Amino acid sequence: MQTENSLSSVRNALKILHSFTMNHPQKGVRELAKELGIGKSSVQRILITLASEGFVKKDNETNKYELGVSVLGLSSIVLANIELHTESLPEIKKLAERCQLTCHLVVLENLEIVYVHKEEGRYSINLPSYSGLYNHSHCTSSGKLLLAYSDPAFREVLIERGLTQFTPNTITNPTIFRDELRHIYKKGYSVSNEEFQIGVNSISTPIRDHSGKVIAAVNLVGSKSRLSKQRFSSFTKELKQTGVNISEKLGHGIMSKF
Missing domain, CATH: 1.10.10.10 (Winged helix-like DNA-binding domain superfamily/Winged helix DNA-binding domain)
Structure with a gap:
């Protein structure tokens, strides 16, 4: 009742x-x-x-x-997400075509990542990563990247909850994981070497809004052979430029040009 x-x-x-x-x-x-x-x-x-x-x-x-203003606050979140998707889509399509790999637009929600959009390239592998799907954050390149730029207290909740092991490469030690996030924050991109799925690698870079806040990630995912450690450098360069392009469309860095 x-x-x-x-x-x-x-x-x-x-x-x-x-x-x-x-x-x-x-x-x-x-x-x-x-x-x-x-x-x-x-x-x-x-x-x-x-x-x-x-x-x-x-x-x-x-x-x-x-x-009241709380309604405006909610509407601004919706509008921001619409703008993020609209401005990201053309860049993500171009990235998938150039690199011929799967590309995702990803956000962080409640300690998990959410795939907002997915584009497949010529050499895409079969991945259950459709739009709206939630996935673990501690073992994916996008998840680690977004955690690295999140509030320390926020990510400590995840660490204290436990870092589930999915492959021998999954980082499960809290100290090592914290070091990994610090390293990601400093270099500006994240890598996952078969940490969630054997034979699958990924790299991610941040997307920033007009204020410089990291609000999403764009990633490349491919087989271990296609997205090998030897090719990380060239793919990372392409990926970072895509992140910069999307961020600029959202207003990041505009004032510095004047």
């Missing part, structure tokens, strides 16, 4: 948020109750909760409510 009541409250809260429009940016308790068919006491209670979290705010002059 309590679960049903909670779900009902969530639905009503969403109805209230969706009821605000450009033509009607402010609404009162009585108005919302009548429009949505919700009791006035319930509307009042929900509005107080939403206001405490910044999703609505009360105009003391009109005694009505309007959307």
Whole structure:
């Protein structure tokens, strides 16, 4: 019963948020109750909760409510992700064509990586890395790179949880793993030598937003023979340039040119 009541409250809260429009940016308790068919006491209670979290705010002059800054915060995240995907796609396609390997756009979420986009090249290998798939961060080049640029306290949660071994090359020692992340941070790119899957190597480089913050990674993945240690240097050069190109499209480094 309590679960049903909670779900009902969530639905009503969403109805209230969706009821605000450009033509009607402010609404009162009585108005919302009548429009949505919700009791006035319930509307009042929900509005107080939403206001405490910044999703609505009360105009003391009109005694009505309007959307708050927390809604703007969520929308900016959505818009940023749309921009990231839009600006990255052409560059990732060109990279996959030039290097003839699989290329991914990757972000970090809840200590795991998420594949946002995938482009295959001529010599791509069969990988279950479709868009929206979550994967481990500690044993993938993109994951290690994004962890290297994340808050130290954030990545310590992952380390304390344990570094699962997938191959003999997976780094499972916390001290060695921390050293690896420091090394990645200094050199600006990350490598995975069969750390997640035998016979598969990958390299990753960061994508930065206008403020210089690392918000995503772009990687190249290939077989051990195609993406060999001997060829890391040439592939890394291509990959880094792609990361720079995407970052510039997102506004990074623009002011330094003036």
